[in-house]
Amino acid sequence: MHPLLRHWRFLSVGFLLVAFSAVGQTFVLSLFGGEWRATFGLSHGGLGLAYSAATLLSALLLIAAGHLVDRVALPLMIAGVVLGAALGSVALALSVGVPGLVLGFFLLRFFGQGLMTHTAQTAVARTFRQHRGKAVSLVAAGFPVAEAIAPILVVALAAALGWRTTWWLIAGLLVLLTGVLLALLGRHFPGRPSLEVDSSDEPAPWTRAQVLRDRRFYLILPALMGAPFIATAVFFHQVPLAESKGWTLAWLAASFPAFAAAHLVSLSFSGPLIDRLGARRLLPWHLTPLLLALLALALADGPWLAPLYLGLAGLGMGLANSLMGVIWVELYGSTHLGAIRALAQSAMIFSTAVAPVSVGLLLDGGWSMERVALLLAGMVVLASLLAWQGLRR
Secondary structure, rough: OOOHHHHHHHHHHHHHHHHHHHHHHHHHHHHHHHHHHHOOOOHHHHHHHHHHHHHHHHHHHHHHHHEEEHHHHHHHHHHHHHHHHHHHHHHHHHHOOOHHHHHHHHHHHHHHHHHHHHHHHHHHHHHOOHHHHHHHHHHHHHHHHHHHHHHHHHHHHHHHHHHHHHHHHHHHHHHHHHHHOOOHHOOOOOOOOOOOOOOOOOOOOOHHHHHHHHHHEEEEEEHHHHHHHHHHHHHHHHHHHHHHHHOOOHHHOHHHHHHHHHHHHHHHHHHHHHHHOOOOOOOOOOOOOOOOOOOHHOOOOOOHHHHHHHHHHHHHHHHHHHHHHHHHHHHHOOOHHHHHHHHHHHHHHHHHHHHHHOOOOHHOOOOOOOHHHHHHHHHHHHHHHHHHHHHHH
């Protein structure tokens, strides 16, 4: 039996953690923007500021907390992060002012977007070696599945029950999820002899302090931040993009399954590709689909462009999610993987906080979305060149 099939319970836990991290992702939280602006009397800028502040705080705290996955027993870590996200859902449901809203944002971004994905991908990358790329890709498939299902479900619940009741239901679902995950995990987690790991050579372990003194880390980080930065920047400003292209919002929304489908397809082939070629060889090239998507937005028009650009973006996100789970083990070993990966994860979260504000300022300054897309394409080329230079060392 294939090693991945033998450990389907462990991989299912990782998949569910990644999928349910949707409660802290922008593509779910942004759906409530209209209700929150109306309830708390916030402008678009005011809500964006509250969201960015909570996200930045989450990124900073993740640097300090990310090493816990190296030291805390996995069942306890899983229970803590999922229940923390449930607490964030309760905070949103109970919020009566902007401080409560910011608290809910912070808890969901820190535990949901941050630690749920960090815990899942770190545990899987540490456990599987020969088949690491495939294992990380299987777990990362939780992202496109959530992207396809969660928005539809959340919008329907909010329309039927209201936004506060929806967040109460999400909190209850997360509490139930905790029990399901612990039951699935059982005794099958890293550190127990019942879980076999593949054998292969691994670099000598680096500490986080050593990584911070390694020039390669800073040269490859922009490439790994590129996909989440670009996706957040463009998705957050979908309305001006649709207006500039003459698309209706209904057509743009109907084109999003192309993103989820391409994301899933990308994960299906990126894992075996990483296992065969190595993450270091692929990293400088993995932003190519996003580069093509940005050039298409900058240079073309027409309704056909919406599914094309979203499909290319989905391919790029799939490659990025797989590489993010593997590259740090290849470079720095698995002993301190949680602490090292937390640095990159916090940088990624920081980029998703900065992206909407920076692009918004450009749009306020009179830039078109086409010009913004060209700027982002230039950033992709620069980041890829830096990664190529860093991994030559």
